[in-house]
Amino acid sequence: MNIILLSGGSxxxxxxxxxxxxxxxxxxxxxxxxxxxxxxxxxxxxxxxxDSDAKITIATSNSQASxxxxxxxxxxxxxxxxxxxxxxxxxxxxxxxxxDELGMSVDEAVVVCPVDxxxxxxxxxxxxxxxxxxxxxxxxxxxMGIEPTYPSEKYGYIIPATxxxxxxxxxxxxxxxxxxxxxxxxxxxxxxAGIFAFKISYLIEKAHSMLDFEDYRDLFNKYDTLTxxxxxxxxxxxxxxxxxxxxxxxxxxxxxxxxxxxxxxxQTKGKAIMDETCVNTNVVNELNIPILCMGCKNLIVAAxxxxxxxxxxxxxxYMKPYVEKIETEARYAEKSWGTYTVMDVQPGSxxxxxxxxxxxxxxxxxxxxxxxxxxxxxxxxKAIVDGRExxxxxxxxxxxxxxxxxxxEAFTNLDIIEVQLGDEISVSDxxxxxxx
Amino acid sequence: MNIILLSGGSxxxxxxxxxxxxxxxxxxxxxxxxxxxxxxxxxxxxxxxxDSDAKITIATSNSQASxxxxxxxxxxxxxxxxxxxxxxxxxxxxxxxxxDELGMSVDEAVVVCPVDxxxxxxxxxxxxxxxxxxxxxxxxxxxMGIEPTYPSEKYGYIIPATxxxxxxxxxxxxxxxxxxxxxxxxxxxxxxAGIFAFKISYLIEKAHSMLDFEDYRDLFNKYDTLTxxxxxxxxxxxxxxxxxxxxxxxxxxxxxxxxxxxxxxxQTKGKAIMDETCVNTNVVNELNIPILCMGCKNLIVAAxxxxxxxxxxxxxxYMKPYVEKIETEARYAEKSWGTYTVMDVQPGSxxxxxxxxxxxxxxxxxxxxxxxxxxxxxxxxKAIVDGRExxxxxxxxxxxxxxxxxxxEAFTNLDIIEVQLGDEISVSDxxxxxxx
Numbered sequence: 001m002n003i004i005l006l007s008g009g010s011x012x013x014x015x016x017x018x019x020x021x022x023x024x025x026x027x028x029x030x031x032x033x034x035x036x037x038x039x040x041x042x043x044x045x046x047x048x049x050x051d052s053d054a055k056i057t058i059a060t061s062n063s064q065a066s067x068x069x070x071x072x073x074x075x076x077x078x079x080x081x082x083x084x085x086x087x088x089x090x091x092x093x094x095x096x097x098x099x100d101e102l103g104m105s106v107d108e109a110v111v112v113c114p115v116d117x118x119x120x121x122x123x124x125x126x127x128x129x130x131x132x133x134x135x136x137x138x139x140x141x142x143x144m145g146i147e148p149t150y151p152s153e154k155y156g157y158i159i160p161a162t163x164x165x166x167x168x169x170x171x172x173x174x175x176x177x178x179x180x181x182x183x184x185x186x187x188x189x190x191x192x193a194g195i196f197a198f199k200i201s202y203l204i205e206k207a208h209s210m211l212d213f214e215d216y217r218d219l220f221n222k223y224d225t226l227t228x229x230x231x232x233x234x235x236x237x238x239x240x241x242x243x244x245x246x247x248x249x250x251x252x253x254x255x256x257x258x259x260x261x262x263x264x265x266x267q268t269k270g271k272a273i274m275d276e277t278c279v280n281t282n283v284v285n286e287l288n289i290p291i292l293c294m295g296c297k298n299l300i301v302a303a304x305x306x307x308x309x310x311x312x313x314x315x316x317x318y319m320k321p322y323v324e325k326i327e328t329e330a331r332y333a334e335k336s337w338g339t340y341t342v343m344d345v346q347p348g349s350x351x352x353x354x355x356x357x358x359x360x361x362x363x364x365x366x367x368x369x370x371x372x373x374x375x376x377x378x379x380x381x382k383a384i385v386d387g388r389e390x391x392x393x394x395x396x397x398x399x400x401x402x403x404x405x406x407x408x409e410a411f412t413n414l415d416i417i418e419v420q421l422g423d424e425i426s427v428s429d430x431x432x433x434x435x436x
Numbered sequence: 437m438n439i440i441l442l443s444g445g446s447x448x449x450x451x452x453x454x455x456x457x458x459x460x461x462x463x464x465x466x467x468x469x470x471x472x473x474x475x476x477x478x479x480x481x482x483x484x485x486x487d488s489d490a491k492i493t494i495a496t497s498n499s500q501a502s503x504x505x506x507x508x509x510x511x512x513x514x515x516x517x518x519x520x521x522x523x524x525x526x527x528x529x530x531x532x533x534x535x536d537e538l539g540m541s542v543d544e545a546v547v548v549c550p551v552d553x554x555x556x557x558x559x560x561x562x563x564x565x566x567x568x569x570x571x572x573x574x575x576x577x578x579x580m581g582i583e584p585t586y587p588s589e590k591y592g593y594i595i596p597a598t599x600x601x602x603x604x605x606x607x608x609x610x611x612x613x614x615x616x617x618x619x620x621x622x623x624x625x626x627x628x629a630g631i632f633a634f635k636i637s638y639l640i641e642k643a644h645s646m647l648d649f650e651d652y653r654d655l656f657n658k659y660d661t662l663t664x665x666x667x668x669x670x671x672x673x674x675x676x677x678x679x680x681x682x683x684x685x686x687x688x689x690x691x692x693x694x695x696x697x698x699x700x701x702x703q704t705k706g707k708a709i710m711d712e713t714c715v716n717t718n719v720v721n722e723l724n725i726p727i728l729c730m731g732c733k734n735l736i737v738a739a740x741x742x743x744x745x746x747x748x749x750x751x752x753x754y755m756k757p758y759v760e761k762i763e764t765e766a767r768y769a770e771k772s773w774g775t776y777t778v779m780d781v782q783p784g785s786x787x788x789x790x791x792x793x794x795x796x797x798x799x800x801x802x803x804x805x806x807x808x809x810x811x812x813x814x815x816x817x818k819a820i821v822d823g824r825e826x827x828x829x830x831x832x833x834x835x836x837x838x839x840x841x842x843x844x845e846a847f848t849n850l851d852i853i854e855v856q857l858g859d860e861i862s863v864s865d866x867x868x869x870x871x872x
Binding site for chain 1: 784
């Protein structure tokens with residue numbers, strides 16, 4: 001199989017575990033044996049179970065590249081968008097990346113899937129079927145349509161010409177009201193879940209007819225000048241030669257806490273205690289303090305360094321406008337080198353815990369407006385401060401004045417308490433250098 | 437008025453805001469104008485409103501003395517028990533303290549009240565009446581009985597000889613079942629809420645007949661040898677000459693979150709957001725991250741550095757056994773010099789924020805088994821490390837090796853991030869010295 005996984009934008013719908021720098025696909029709430037895994041890890045495992053030779057490319061933003069590398073290592077290719085431009089530019093960029101950077105033939109078929117539905121392995125068997133159907137050349141585009149389990153208002157619909165397993169597409173419909181959805185279901189309609197397959201040649205020709213660019217590099221460089229437009233709108237809805245494969249297996253859109261609670265491996269994760277009168281309640285606690293639930297009914301409780309959500313499960317789908325009002329900088333983030341956690345913020349200072357993985361290093365950088373005091377609380381490593389090397393071990397303290405270039409390399413896992421001091425503390429006050 | 441306020445032990449019933457070092461009477465959830473106040477502040481304000489000349493002595497444990505001084509300043513006397521020995525020894529110690537240390541005449545009448553009921557000012561008018569009744573000498577002991585609002589199983593009962601305002605006491609009854617409670621109510625019974633008045637002479641004579649001691653100092657020194665016994669059991673239930681004053685006003689035992697929610701000044705305190713479908717829900721948030729409630733019904737949510745409680749209001753009275761299972765060191769405490777907050781704990785290190793008030797200082801002390809790294813994040817002060825003075829200001833870093841004596845004095849409000857390092861980090865690793 002040849003798959004482009006679209007790993008979408010930051011979301012607030014699983015706040016406080018998802019935020020501007022951490023998307024829902026990286027939250028580890030599923031399980032594989034005894035180990036927790038994230039959506040992206042689960043999807044990777046499922047695809048490679050169905051086809052151990054699958055070639056997977058993840059199309060994503062710069063902000064997610066580190067998290068993907070942390071969670072999947074070097075096992076997949078990553079095609080990074082320089083900025084966000086919706087799905088049509090992203091898929092064109094990924095297709096040219098496969099051809100120009102990975103050397104894939106224009107005759108190959110590729111399947112584009114979103115990374116976030118919760119499915120079982122039969123879904124990826126259907127994805128393989130989608131690719132095979134595309135290879136036959138029977139249509140320019142082959143979609144996968146999800147057989148609806150109820151008349152939903154939340155999805156767009158594909159109306160097929162027939163109720164057969166594979167059918168020509170008659171037309172597409174926007175999200176309907178429930179009565180209209182019922183009529184669609186009577187016509188054997190399918191949910192449009194954004195899964196489609198094409199030959200690379202088809203998409204590159206289509207792209208050149210719509211966009212002025214030479215190749216992947218050229219497209220990458222002018223990416224910020226492209227218009228934001230969805231693949232559905234730019235391509236799918238205008239294509240005449242289009243067929244759909246009916247998928248009847250399990251498929252869940254894990255976009256709300258209510259849905260997440262249904263598929264979570266355990267009722268609770270993290271420090272949580274429930275009394276025996278709690279009913280249908282889930283707790284996800286990333287804080288290092290306990291959560292005690294007494295007599296809670298139909299609740300989802302989620303706690304991270306960003307905040308605490310306590311929501312009736314049904315209501316959890318409506319929290320976006322409330323979360324948008326919460327103006328907090330993300331207090332926890334996964335980085336390429338490990339994690340950082342904001343512990344304290346007050347005027348003139350910010351205290352952070354850095355946890356670096358063995359073998360990783362920070363970029364060589366400096367800050368114009370803040371001083372930093374580092375105390376090593378566990379592990380060994382090496383600091384370079386204005387070109388001078390210094391070995392680090394537990395208990396060592398380094399003071400880095402504003403304007404001083406610095407970096408750290410972790411020999412073992414390395415934990416540092418960093419106190420930032422200054423009147424203008426900002427994540428944007430960071431100038432990167434190349435270490436000679 | 438002449439009042440001994442009993443400020444009782446640490447409680448887990450208002451966890452996570454009450455803990456081993458912070459009792460419920462110090463949590464600021466009430467209001468006086470725009471200012472939040474604690475139970476102990478509210479009681480002090482109410483007594484001095486009824487009688488601006490009231491002499492108030494708080495009988496309490498060592499662990500609460502700092503919190504009382506923080507919240508009331510030097511406005512009350514404090515009689516500190518060297519260790520916990522139940523109410524009879526505590527009241528005898530307080531009575532001898534009034535006589536031997538404060539020079540009060542044995543002829544004076546004194547009223548003993550618990551510090552934690554939620555009442556209005558008429559309660560303290562009844563307390564004054566109690567003292568006046570005692571001064572007449574009509575009985576050795578005069579109790580205040582609370583007129584019940586329902587047949588409760590939670591309180592002991594006083595059965596009076598008559599239903600009059602002041603009556604001889606016929607007998608005392610232990611906490612009954614509801615049916616028995618109904619029978620007591622038919623006999624004009626009153627709740628025994630531990631409020632009683634006596635002349636100092638009465639109690640000191642009684643004490644000498646039961647305990648072998650000379651005076652306050654002697655009793656203080658042998659306090660740990662005394663038997664734990666309640667005042668009710670040792671004195672009240674054996675006394676023949678005893679009367680009761682019927683109190684008909686508001687009186688609430690704020691011992692559970694359900695009761696606290698009824699008398700809290702605001703529906704929420706701290707960072708809290710509720711959607712419009714929340715009903716009868718209260719949030720008390722001491723953390724610096726927001727709590728978002730969606731569709732919550734009849735819940736109490738309380739969050740502190742010790743943990744997070746999410747409880748159905750009715751169930752909140754049953755949480756003690758669950759809280760007892762939570763083995764966490766208190767992560768937040770009020771000290772005589774300010775507050776400390778534990779921010780991070782991992783094997784080999786602990787990171788704390790100290791916030792000292794201007795003019796306060798730590799004791800001069802050392803640790804045998806841990807090193808400390810202090811980073812000043814706000815304010816000015818002076819450190820003394822092994823006798824050497826050093827001025828401190830924002831950005832200063834001090835490393836204090838194990839075995840090194842040290843202290844800090846705050847010139848302004850002073851905030852310090854303290855990283856403790858060592859294999860055996862314990863609050864008991866502290867040796868105090870006198871600063872020469």
